[in-house]
Amino acid sequence: MRSSQQLVDIVDLTDLDRFVDGFPYGVFARLRREAPVWWHPPTEHTPGGEGFWVVTRYDDVVVAGNDGTTFSSDGTSVREGGGTLIEDLPAGLAPGTMLNMTDAPRHPKFRKLFHGNVAPRILRGIEDDLRERSSRIVDAALAKGECDFLIDVAAELPLQAVSQLLGVPQEDRHQLFAWATATLDYSDRDLGQASEVSQRAAAEMYAYGAELLERKRLEPGDDLLSVAATATIDGEPLAPMEQQMMFSLMVAAGSETTRNAIAGGILAFVERPDLWADLAGDPELLGPAIEEMLRWSSPTPYNRRTATRDTELGGVTIRSGEKVTLWWASANRDEAMFAEPDSFDIRRTPNPHVAFGRGPHFCLGAGLARMEMRVLFEALLARVGSFEVTGPVDRVRSNKHTGIRHLPMRLEAR
């Protein structure tokens, strides 16, 4: 086995330039083989100059994901900053207030408030609307001939869906897209740093959210922001910061990830037009194909935890307070779990991928994301016979999203 220092010369997971050409799956195959629970020493790129654990095998990722007590999403009970990113976030900003960065006992109560609202009953209520929206989106892209598939198709439906779910006026959705993109992009900064653009976008989004929440408090509607503005836990309303963070989380989680699953999925079919034809000929394949697109694209490659006690994982001792990153994207290519993991197989069943995470923080929007992918791909399959990429694929410079920013394509009608 190689030492941590030798590996980091090859691997540095905090050097975002290593992610601009796509997620470095080869590096992770090597980590799974040589150092499945690996101590990543700090490099010049690592925020706070502090190393962290990198967990890459499916079984270990699942064990840690399921144990939210030992592997905390908040982390601030054992160290000053915490959260689910490699860089520490200050206590009270997101850790402890943003749903995905809270722990039990508050987390399950907090989560329950929203769970009903993305439950199958509610989703069925918006399915027809999303189906119509999908048809319009695909027709518009076809009419253009050449389009930016990311902007015109992949980003559009999730944005419309999340605006509807949150109760954001549809005419504001592109502004949300711009703010979310600016806060999630690392094109002009490094991990743990803020740029002028990202700071301005965060401040504007905050102000917009605060005003919208106030409106929902006065006139609640049938949407998730109204729940955030009016719901109570143990008889107390959510703290203003919890409400605000729910808005930011939903905008980011609801728009960035699903668009990348859709774009990553279509790119896989660009390589395999034969599978597009198979899928068009057999609607039964769409369910497994969606799961495979999720496994394949892994839009959220990792989430961090903080160890709350000394523990063992994969035969390695982890100390209380240390950062532990769980790499869902690597687990999804683990050869011990998936036969031929690097082959895109729309007939793969079962497909126990962890693209939506695992354990108490399992994605709250999984049902919505799957439905968006289903209605959009139904519309594409019905109308689009073939497609090609007509220019360079512009990828996000980030280790937190396997994101695509621009995807020039030509779509041909069936």
Ligand code: HEM
């Ligand atoms: C393909 C699309 C999506 C992917 C790949 C994805 C991925 C994930 C992952 C990996 C987690 C777990 C985070 C952790 O364990 O720290 C998560 C949590 C979450 N996701 Fe998603 N997500 C997607 C779509 C959505 C959508 C559409 C929404 C909202 C409408 C959403 C809302 C959330 C929320 C609120 C959580 C936190 C749940 C909790 O902490 O209890 N996601 N997502």
